[in-house]
Amino acid sequence: MLIDAHCHxxxxxxxxxxxxxxxxxRASGVEHFMVPxxxxxxxxxxxxxxERDDVSISLGLHPYFMHEHAVGDVEALAQALDAHPNVRALGECGIDARFEDTLDDQWELFNxxxxLAKTRQMPVVIHCVHANDKVSKRLRQLDLPAGGLIHAFAGSPDQAWKFLDLGFVVGLGGAVTYERAQRLWRAVKSLPVDGFVLETDSPDMPLCGHQGQRNEPARLAQVCEMVAKLRGETPGAIAAQSTATASRLFDLEGD
Structure with missing residues (x-):
């Protein structure tokens, strides 16, 4: 069984x-989906x-869409989290440093x-692009009780372990299938068995060989195979490890 830990x-x-x-x-072995x-x-x-039995969700305000957010959205998010106890995490939220013109507003919204997540003791699903060190520093300051997921991780082994030490896990997706991702490959090899989850970020983050195509959860099996190859393990072992970690992080055991 596979869980796609992050798919839109x-x-x-x-x-x-x-x-x-x-x-x-489902035909490729993916039986549960985490939709942020x-x-x-x-x-x-x-x-x-x-409402689907095979889907769990999180709610948040994504930094890529700053132009779509408005005053009152954070209050609305708090109300939505309180009104929907089936929400498993807060997110997708975070920092995308590619967009320097909105960076100050991104940090305000992220903080x-x-x-909210700390008050509610909820895990956080974090989008972090070109900001691993600054985000890990902020997370250390806040000391969030429920940890969370660093989605689409593409950093170094040292950056990965800084997140792990804070109670977070890293999301591994299409980026691991590219040969140019040598630094990420080193990070993948260094992770403990409970330090990662598999994800597709569908419809984005296409795998090598599928550039320009819509991504979808059926391709998670290929991500699993690549992670297994990098770590010298079987795809079955990687699937079991990722599923166990995602289930623990998002409290999916009863789903």
Whole structure:
């Protein structure tokens, strides 16, 4: 069994074939899906997917969509978290340092969401691009009780372990399938068995050989195979490790 620990199945890219996408995923061994929220406008679609037995969800305000967020969204997020006890985590939130013009606002929004997560003792799903060191420093300052996921990790072994030491795990996806990702490969080899989860970030983060194509959860098996190759383990062992870690992190045992 595989769990796709991060996939945006609410996105419009799946509107034409969402049922078929789920079928392809199940055929490849993916039996559960963790769908994060990105904007207040999309929360209803995420909540609707969360009604499925094979989908768990989180809600948050993503730094990529700063132009879509508005005053009052953090308060609305707090209310949504309180109103929907089936929400497993807060996120996707975080920092994307590629967008320097919104960076100050990103930090303000990120800090506000981290405070919500700490108050509610919820894990956090973090988007962190070109900001691993600054984000890990902030997380250390806050000392979040439930840890979380560093989604789409692409950093060094040292950066990975800084997150692990804070109670977080790292998400491994399509980036591991590229030969140029030597630093990430070293990090993958260094991780403990309970330090990672597998994810696709569908419809984004395409695997090597699928550039320019829509990504989908059925390709998680290929991510699993690559991680297994890097670590010298069997795909079955990697799947079991990732599934156990995702289940623990998001409290999925009862799902």
């Amino acid at each position: 199945l609410d996105f419009e890219a799946f509107d034409d074939d969402r049922d078929a996408m789920f079928e392809r995923a 929220g990105t904007t207040r406008e999309r929360w209803p679609a995420v909540l609707a997917l969360g 506000a969401q981290l405070r």
